[in-house]
Structure formats: C-alpha cells, structure tokens
Amino acid sequence: MKVVILNNAAEVAAYGAQIFVKHINAKPTAVLGLATGSTPVALYKELIAAYQQGQVSFKHVSTFNLDEYLGLSGSHPQSYRHFMNGQLFDHVDINKANTAVPAGDAANPLEACAAYEAAIVAKGGVDIQLLGIGRNGHIGFNEPSSSLRSRTRVKTLTRATIDDNARFFGPDEFQPHLSLTMGIGTILESKKIVLLATGESKADAIKATVEGPLSASCPASALQWHEQTVLIVDEAAASKLS
Ligand code: F6R
Numbered sequence: 001m002k003v004v005i006l007n008n009a010a011e012v013a014a015y016g017a018q019i020f021v022k023h024i025n026a027k028p029t030a031v032l033g034l035a036t037g038s039t040p041v042a043l044y045k046e047l048i049a050a051y052q053q054g055q056v057s058f059k060h061v062s063t064f065n066l067d068e069y070l071g072l073s074g075s076h077p078q079s080y081r082h083f084m085n086g087q088l089f090d091h092v093d094i095n096k097a098n099t100a101v102p103a104g105d106a107a108n109p110l111e112a113c114a115a116y117e118a119a120i121v122a123k124g125g126v127d128i129q130l131l132g133i134g135r136n137g138h139i140g141f142n143e144p145s146s147s148l149r150s151r152t153r154v155k156t157l158t159r160a161t162i163d164d165n166a167r168f169f170g171p172d173e174f175q176p177h178l179s180l181t182m183g184i185g186t187i188l189e190s191k192k193i194v195l196l197a198t199g200e201s202k203a204d205a206i207k208a209t210v211e212g213p214l215s216a217s218c219p220a221s222a223l224q225w226h227e228q229t230v231l232i233v234d235e236a237a238a239s240k241l242s
Pocket of ligand 1: 038141
C-alpha cells in the first residue's frame with residue numbers, strides 16, 4: 001500500500017484524476033470502478049476538464065459503480081445512477097450502455113447482485129477502482145464487520161452512515177437503510193485501487209486503514225492485502241498517521 005500525502009483536497013483530486021487519465025490513455029478500453037459521495041466530485045470535475053481539453057476520451061471505457069441504494073430506481077434524484085450521470089457521464093463521451101450501477105430497483109436484488117458480479121467478470125474485471133472511505137472505515141457500503149471476502153450483496157447501512165448521508169436527503173424524503181454493494185472480495189480483485197480521503201473527519205479511518213490491524217472492524221484495512229493500492233490523502237486526513 002502506497003500513501004501519497006498532499007496539501008489539500010484540490011491537489012488530491014488533481015493527482016487522482018491524472019492516474020485515471022494516464023490509465024485510460026494507456027488502455028482506452030479500460031474498465032473503471034467508480035464511487036459516489038462528496039470526495040470524488042472534484043476528481044470527476046478534473047476528468048471532465050481533461051476530456052474537454054482533448055487529453056482523454058471515454059469512448060471505449062466501461063464502468064462499474066460500487067454501490068446503490070436498495071429501493072431507488074436510477075431515475076430517482078438520490079440514486080447513485082442519477083449522481084453518476086450528473087457528475088460525470090453526461091459531460092464526457094462515454095457510451096452510457098457501458099456504464100453499470102447496481103440495480104436498486106431490481107425485483108430480485110440477490111439475483112441482481114450475482115448478475116453484477118458476472119458482468120464484471122465478463123468485462124475482464126475492473127482495471128482501476130476509485131474508492132472513498134467512510135468515517136467508520138467502510139469502502140463501498142461494506143460496513144464494519146463485513147466479511148473481508150464478501151461479494152456483491154445486499155447490505156444494511158449503519159446508523160453512522162445513514163446519519164452521514166442524511167445531508168443528501170430532504171427532511172421528509174425517504175432515505176434507504178439498505179444498499180447493494182460490491183463486496184470487499186470483489187473490490188480486492190480490481191487490478192489497481194485508488195482511495196481518496198480528505199478532511200479531518202477521515203483521519204481516524206485512514207490511521208486504522210494504514211496502521212491498524214487487518215480487521216473487519218475497519219473494512220478498508222483489507223486494502224493492506226492489495227499490492228497495487230494507493231491512498232491519496234490531504235494533510236488533514238493524514239493528521240493521525242504516526
Ligand atoms: C460511495 C461509497 C462510499 C463513500 C464513503 C465516503 O459510492 O462507496 O463508501 O465513498 O461513504 O463518502 P464521502 O466521500 O461523501 O465522505
């Protein structure tokens with residue numbers, strides 16, 4: 001595991017985006033694993049700018065998102081499909097038919113999870129996976145105590161995650177407590193992993209990820225197993241590292 005510590009969130013986004021641009025230029029048919037949440041938004045802005053400046057094309061790229069809320073269809077404004085369209089896909093030359101987000105409205109969510117795993121395999125696996133991290137060390141929606149070998153499945157969100165994400169929902173809006181998420185085992189099969197973390201609220205999670213024991217109580221610590229993982233963090237998120 002490599003840790004890159006930069007001055008601020010803007011530098012984290014720019015550095016992370018450059019890794020993706022280089023990767024796509026080296027392999028135009030790259031399979032990207034993508035994340036939602038606040039942290040990757042600035043990186044997506046950098047990717048859009050790179051596309052607009054002719055530095056990268058997404059024409060032959062495929063993507064798989066980490067997770068989706070169970071019970072929300074892709075047209076729901078709080079769905080992660082909607083987020084991805086607005087934050088990235090609508091602004092670059094990607095073929096949306098090659099973008100996948102777990103089906104939050106699937107009639108049979110368990111079958112949808114198995115189909116998601118099969119679709120990743122059919123594409124040859126994820127070449128480069130983008131991750132954020134929860135304050136509790138979750139990656140995707142793999143909350144503490146998730147099996148470190150877990151696959152794409154339905155997962156109940158913890159109170160901490162529900163509270164953290166409440167900011168995206170209106171006061172009277174339905175906020176799902178269940179999700180479909182790639183498993184930790186699924187994530188670990190990505191050829192390369194890029195985790196971004198910014199802000200002091202992530203400092204404990206980053207310390208546990210890098211220095212803590214490899215343990216299901218901090219799901220991101222499983223990344224210690226993965227040789228091609230880079231953590232890109234700002235000074236604040238790195239502030240508790242020894
Ligand atoms: C989102 C995801 C989550 C977030 C994490 C951090 O697809 O998988 O693990 O990366 O909750 O979210 P932010 O960036 O909003 O702090």
